[in-house]
Amino acid sequence: MTKLIAGNWKMNGSLAANQALVQAMLEGLQGIEPKAEMALCAPSLYLAQMQSLLTGSAIAWGAQDVSAQEQGAFTGEISAAMLKDFACRYAIVGHSERRQYHAESDAAVASKAQRALAAGVTPIVCVGETLAERDANQTEAVVKRQLAAVIHAVAHCTSEIVVAYEPVWAIGTGKTATPEMAQAVHAVLRKQISAATQHPERVKILYGGSMNAANAASLLAQPDIDGGLIGGASLKAADFLQIVAAAQL
Numbered sequence: 001m002t003k004l005i006a007g008n009w010k011m012n013g014s015l016a017a018n019q020a021l022v023q024a025m026l027e028g029l030q031g032i033e034p035k036a037e038m039a040l041c042a043p044s045l046y047l048a049q050m051q052s053l054l055t056g057s058a059i060a061w062g063a064q065d066v067s068a069q070e071q072g073a074f075t076g077e078i079s080a081a082m083l084k085d086f087a088c089r090y091a092i093v094g095h096s097e098r099r100q101y102h103a104e105s106d107a108a109v110a111s112k113a114q115r116a117l118a119a120g121v122t123p124i125v126c127v128g129e130t131l132a133e134r135d136a137n138q139t140e141a142v143v144k145r146q147l148a149a150v151i152h153a154v155a156h157c158t159s160e161i162v163v164a165y166e167p168v169w170a171i172g173t174g175k176t177a178t179p180e181m182a183q184a185v186h187a188v189l190r191k192q193i194s195a196a197t198q199h200p201e202r203v204k205i206l207y208g209g210s211m212n213a214a215n216a217a218s219l220l221a222q223p224d225i226d227g228g229l230i231g232g233a234s235l236k237a238a239d240f241l242q243i244v245a246a247a248q249l
């Protein structure tokens with residue numbers, strides 16, 4: 001299946017920096033027919049800018065979160081319909097930083113995925129274990145529990161989600177899961193998805209956690225790794241494009 005390389009800018013950027021970064025990416029893509037799909041998930045405040053910079057290009061854009069509510073008295077929240085208004089293709093849901101710092105439960109993440117799908121936005125559902133959970137041999141149980149909550153909520157729409165396996169201990173730490181470690185978890189997730197939908201071949205499973213220009217090719221060569229969710233390296237045009245190029249192998 002076509003791989004997806006998605007950048008998660010997290011809380012970085014400015015009007016000027018975003019414009020320079022996107023321009024450098026688009027220039028770097030000139031004359032190239034990328035075989036991978038690409039997306040950039042920016043802070044929501046900049047989605048209008050992303051729309052104006054990226055419309056007509058090969059790069060889609062998305063948000064880093066979405067409300068679990070549809071609309072109404074939820075101060076500070078941004079609805080899936082609002083994301084759709086700015087032509088977002090994707091919304092990351094359940095990133096470990098939101099689970100950790102905003103106490104997002106599996107149930108909340110599942111509602112967010114549901115809201116996104118209902119508005120025509122593809123949720124990128126993040127799952128992943130902490131170091132303590134890995135050390136306690138709970139990796140499989142944790143990621144299966146996290147994904148099961150979403151599958152239960154979205155039911156027959158399971159084939160329309162994107163999943164991202166992001167081991168918490170590998171995020172922003174420079175410690176990447178080895179390709180074999182990542183593949184082992186991806187295989188577990190693939191099996192779970194296959195049991196839940198008649199179209200498992202539509203579901204991309206991305207790896208995220210210190211993926212960079214140097215290690216992308218070996219991770220992306222694994223049979224069940226269908227792309228990457230890139231943090232730090234998506235803030236540098238050359239690095240991001242090298243990962244995109246690695247996805248074409």
Ligand code: 13P
Nearest residue numbers: 008171172209210231232
């Ligand atoms: P890093 O690539 O900076 O480790 O971040 C990964 C991530 O959290 C992407 O969502």
